[in-house]
Amino acid sequence: MNILKFFTAGSVDDGKSTLIGRLLYDTDSILADQLEALQSSNRKNDDGSIDLAILTDGLRAEREQGITIDVAYKYFQTDKRKFIIADTPGHIQYTRNMVTGASTAKLAIILIDARNGVVEQTIRHSYLVSLLGIEHVVVCLNKMDMVGYSETVFNAITDRYKTLAADLNLKDVTFIPVSALKGDNVVNESEYMPWYKGRSLLHFLETVDVAEEDYGLARMPVQWVVRPQTEALHDYRGYAGRILSGSFNVNDRVTVLPSGSSSVIERIEIFDQEPAQAHAGQSVTLHLKDDIDISRGDVLVNSDHLPKRAQLIEADICWMDARPMDDSITYLLQHNSKLTKCKIREIIHKVDINTLEKQDAHEFKLNDIGRVVIKTADELAFDVYSENKANGAAILIDSRTNLTAAALMFRAVAD
Template sequence: MDILRFATAGSVDDGKSTLIGRLLYDSKSVFEDQLEAVERTSRQRGDLYTDLALLTDGLRAEREQGITIDVAYRYFATPRRKFIIADTPGHTQYTRNMVTGASTADLAIVLVDARKGLLEQSRRHATIVSLLRVPHIVLAVNKMDLVDWSEDVYEAIRSEFLEFAARLDFSDVTVIPMSALAGDNVVSRSENMPWYEGASLLHHLEHVYIASDRNLTDVRFPVQYVIRPQNGRGDYRAFAGQVVGGVMKPGDEVMVLPSGLPTRIRTIDTADGEVAEAYPPMSVTVRLEDEVDVSRGDMICRPHNQPTVTQDIDAMICWMDDMPLRPGQKYAIKHTTRTTRALVKEVQYELDVNSLHRNQGVDSLGINAIGRVRFRTTQPILVDPYRRNRMTGAFILIDEVTNRTVGAGVINET
C-alpha cells in the first residue's frame, strides 16, 4: 500500500467539504462518535439533512460562519491506498493556503458547481495547481443533480476547462461529473449519468499512477545533519538527509557541492542496516570514501549531473504576508537544507491568476499575489528548475524581524 497526497480546491458553495465528507463517509472512515457530533450540530442549526461538511470544519469560527479558514489535513485509507487530503479554502484571500496545500500534493481536485460553470476562481485554482506542478489534476463538476444530470452542461464545462488548461502546463487532466451530496460518481459509478463512461473519483484516486512523478534521474542529496558519534565509534562520520532526486548506490562516483570535491559513496546506512540503493523520499545516512569537508546545506550529486550553483534566482513568488514584497528588501531564504539571505532585485510582473495576463510595471507584490521576481543571494544555492525537481526548485522566504514565512518561490528555467 502506498500513499497518495491530494489537495482539494473550491469554496464551500462548490460543495468541497461535502465531497470530502462523502469520501470519508462512504469509505467508512467516519467514526460513529464523529457522526454523532455532526448530527447533533446539524440538528441544532436546523439543517434538513446531516451536513457532512461539518466533518471537516474543525475550528469554532468555521462551524459558526460555515466557511473554511485554513488548510486542514484528513486521512482515509482503502485496501489499495492511504490518502492524505489537504483541504484548502477557495477564496482569493486564501490563495496562500491553496499554494500551501498544493505544494505537497500528488493530485489536485478543483471543484466547480455545474449550475455556475467555470468561474474566475476555478481558473485561479487551475493556475495555482499548474504553477505548483501538481502532477495530476481532476476537475470535479459537482451538483450534477441540480442540472438534471445533463450531459450537455457537463460537456460545455469540460471543453471550456480543457481549452483553458491547454494554456497551462498539465500532464494529466481528468474531468468527472458528480453529485457529492447524493454520492454519485464519488465512490461508485452513478446510475444517473449512464453517458459518463469514466471512473468514479475514488476509483481514479486509487489507481492514478504516481510512481513516475518523482525525479529518479538526477541524484540530489541535500545534507541535513552530520552524524558523528563521540564515543565508541570514533571513526564513524556520515551525512544524514532525505534523497530528493535520483537513485544512489554504494560505489557511485559523487561530488559534494558547493566545494566540488569528488569522491564515492562508501555505504548507504539506515538504522536497520546498509541498503543497496536509496531514492526519493527515503531518509538515509551516507558514508563517503574520502574524508571531505561536508556540512549541512551542502549537496551530494553526480559529477556529470549537477544542479546550478548560483546567487541569481529567477522565480515565481506567491506572497503570503501583509507587508508587501518590494525591490531592495532582504529576506532569509530557505532552500533545501540551506538557509541564506536574498535581496529582491526586481519584480518583473504580477500574474493575474484569473486571466493569466502579466501585469508589467508593478513594483511590489501584496498578500496573495503571484509574480515573477529576481533575487540575489549572499551565498550560492544549489538549484534546479522547479519543473525538473519540486524539491531543489522550491524555496521559502522568511522575514528576519518577525520570523514569519512571507513567501513561497518556484524557480524558473533559465
C-alpha cells in the same frame, strides 16, 4: 500499499467540504463518536440529512463564520491505498493556503459547480495547479443533480475547461460528473448518469499511477552530521538527510556543493540496514570514501548530473505575508537545509490570476503571484522547478517577524 496526497480546490459554494465529507462517509472512514457529534450538531441539510461539510470544518471561528480558514488534513484508506487530503479554502484572500496545501500534493481535485461552469475562480485555481506543477488534475463537475444530470451541460463545461487546460499546459486532466450531496460518482457509481462511462472519483484516486520517476538527478541535502565520537566509533562520520530526487548507489561518484569537492559513496545506512541503493523519499545516512569537510546546508549530488549553481536566480513567487515585499530589506532564504540571505533584485511581472495577464508591478502584496529575480548571499545549487520540484523550491523568511513571507519556484539562472 502506498500513499496518495491530494488537495481540493473550490469554494464553499461548490460543495467542497461536502465532497470530502462524502468521500469519508461512503468509505466508512467516520468513526462512531465523530458521527455522534455530527448527528447531534444543529446543522442539517434542508432535507434533514446530515451536513457532511461539518466533518472538515475544524475550528470554532470557521463554524461561526461557516467558512474554511486554513488547510485541514484528513486521512482515510481503502484496501488499495492510503489517502491524505489537504482541504484548502477557495476564497481569494486565502491563495496562500491553497499554495501551501498544493505544495506537497501529487493530485489536485478542482471543483466546478455544474450550474455555473468555468468561472473566474476555476481559472485561478487551475493557474495555481499549473504553477505548482501538480502532476494529475481531476475536474469534478459537482451538483449534477441540480442540472438534471445532463450530459450536454457536462460536455459544454469540459470543452471550455480543455481550452483552459491547454493554455495552462496541464498535462493529465480527467473529468468526473458528481453530486457530492447525493453521492453520485464520488465513491459509488451513479445510476442517474448512464452516459458517463468513466470511473467514480474514489476508483480513480485508487488507481491513478503516482510512482516516483527517476530522472537521474540524485540530490541529498545534508541535514545533520552523525559523529558519535566514542572510542569504538572514533572515525564514524555519516551524512544524514532525506533523498530529494533520484537514487544513490554504493560506488556512485558524488559531488558536494557548494564546495565542488567530490568522492565516492562507500556505504548507505538506513539505521541497521545497509542497502546498495536508496531512492527519493528515503531518509538515509551516507558515508564517503574520502574525508572531506561537509556540514548542514551542503548538498550531495550525482557527479554526472550536476544542478545549476547561481546567486542571481529568476523565480516565480507567491507572496504569503501581510507585510508587502520590500526590495530594500534582506530576507532569509531557505532552500531545503540551506539557509542564506537574499534580496529581491527585480520584479519581472505580476500575474493577474483572474485573467492570467502579466502586468508591470512595483509592489507585491499578500496573495500576489509573479516573477522576480533574486540575489542570494551564498551560491545555491538548485534545479529548475519544472524539471525537479524537490530541488527547485524555496521559502523566504522575513527576519523582522520570522514569518514565512513567500514561496519561490526557481525557473532559471538570471543574466
